[in-house]
Amino acid sequence: MDLSHPASDPSSQPSQPSSSSQPSKPLRPPPLPPHHLTDLVPHLLPPLPPLPTHLLSTPLIQRLTYLPPSPNDIDAHLSPLPSDPSQPIAHALNSLAHGYTMDPTEYTSDGESVFARRVVRPVGGGYGGPTDIAELRWLYEDKDERGWGFYGVHLPGPEEDLAAVADGGKGLKWASRVPEIPSHEPPAAEDYWAGFSSSSDSPVEDDEHASHDPQAEDDYWARYSAGAPSAQPSTRPTPSHSRRQSRLNASASANATTSDIDAGGTTDIDATGAGQSLTHLDAKGLAETISAAVGQAPGTIQIDENTVKRVTEALATLHPSLASSWAEPSPWQGAGSSQRAEEKLQATKGRLRMKLGSLLRAAWLTYLGNVTMDDEIEERAMRWLRLGREVASAPVSTQSISDDVGGAAPGAGFGVGVGVGAAEANVDLSEVLARTKMETLKEMWAAAEDDHPSEEFYRAVEQALKASRPEVRDRRYSAEQQSYWES
Secondary structure (H helix, E strand, O other): OOOOOOOOOHHHOOOOOOHHHOOOOOEOOOOOOOHHHHHHHHHHOOOOOOOOHHHEOHHHHHHHHHOOOOOOOHHHHHOOOOOOOOOHHHHHHHHHHHOEEEOOOEEEEOOOOEEEEEEEEEHHHOOOOOOOOEEEEEEEEOHHHOEEEEEEEEOOOHHHHHHHHHOOOOOOOOEOOOOOEOOOOOOOOOOOHHHHOOOOOOOOOOOOOOOOOHHHHHHHHHOOOOOOOOOOOOOOOOOHHHHHHHHHHHHHHHHHHHHHHHOOOOOOOEOOOOOOEHHHOOHHHHHHHHHHHHOOOOOOOOOOHHHHHHHHHHHHHHOHHHOOOOOOOOOOOOHHHHHHHHHHHHHHHHHHHHHHHHHHHHHHHHHHOOOOOHHHHHHHHHHHHHHHHHHHHOOOOHHHHHHHOOOOOOOOOOOOOOOHHHHHOOOOHHHHHHHHHHHHHHHHHHHHOOOOHHHHHHHHHHHHHHHOOHHHOOHHHHHHHHHHHHO
16 A cells, blocks of 8 residues: 555555544543642741641652652652742741632643742731742642642742743743643554454455455465375464454454443353353352363363353453452452541541641740840750750659649640749749640640651740741731641
8 A cells, every 4th residue: 555645545544543633632621629638728827837748749758769869858849840948938938827818810831831820918917027928839740640639849049040941931821711732642643543454354454465365375384284294384474464364353253242241141051961050159168160071181171160260350351240258358459448438537637737737836935924035045045955955855754843733633734723832842833734734745746746756846846936036026926837737
């Protein structure tokens, strides 16, 4: 067939048009759902917890997995750009704790991927004024039906200039309409669908050596059935249309069998002559039945129970109706639901750690009291860290606490009454209360931390100390964050 003139012979055209002749259908992602922002913002408020993986895009997951940034570098967790020591992204997110407003969703495309962004503005100006705004970006992934995933936080200004340079100076054009992107599916070969053509009597030759003479074909196959030792079959290839006819017959038979299965019918194979159905036997009985049916033939391979199980499990992969009641469940069944349950559990533990961190900051502020002198603040901070190290590295001891506070129960929290014995013993009640609070929160922390709970709890104690220093103006922020997480 002359491929340079495909239209010269109408009979040479396959019944199913080639997929390569049809243009690829553009992909238009769905709009960004509103709940993506409301689900994400609580996880972005400092202190930054582990971000739930089901909300993240694949590039962000890979970056955090293979290039993990420092736990104290919040900007590196949320942006692929080099972080600034002043942490501008963290400060912009700090201002969102007082409330925020959202701009409409905008979309853009770089020719291969589609991005969405929502600009979040703090209410009342926040700590840094009205310029403290954050731009949250999402990436749409059509592979594995992941959909929209969080891509990172961007700030207007130098980042936009850098993005324009990386894009050849053109930059990205944002619009309110979701753009289309071309499909990247590779086109199929031009002759792919020709092999599945329903016209079995087509005069098209797939092999230049194939012959359509019926007598020649009969003579060809007769040489295989001659039985003479000296008769050697010809090396001439099998006519292609016969192979195609065999494939079509097998396909039609398979379709008929599948239709019977879909209709709820079963095929009872009477192997022993007694009318016993193979579909109602267990593996052992089925093996005995088949062995009895073919056991008289010379050289027959005996069929055991394990062979029947393997064959039946293979049949079950073709259609669920062929699965037997005795077949063991696949170890992969329910893997997706188990993974989703594990991700949900980790997200719940992350939120619990955030709430416990908020309570630790409140405990530090209570322990700090009205101290304003730098020397006194430093002394209290050292004592706070010493208490945290003792509580984190040793089991909770409730006996000494009860004796010190004059019978106050451990974990009674703030506002416990001062016993006469405590006053006489000159015990620092604020230190006793801080230790009691730490011991209670440590037990709760163990339920939220899988690996090294003592070390992670002490890190939370240090974080509470750093986040609540008056010179970082976080005292008001900590109180508002505590009310946010406890609401």
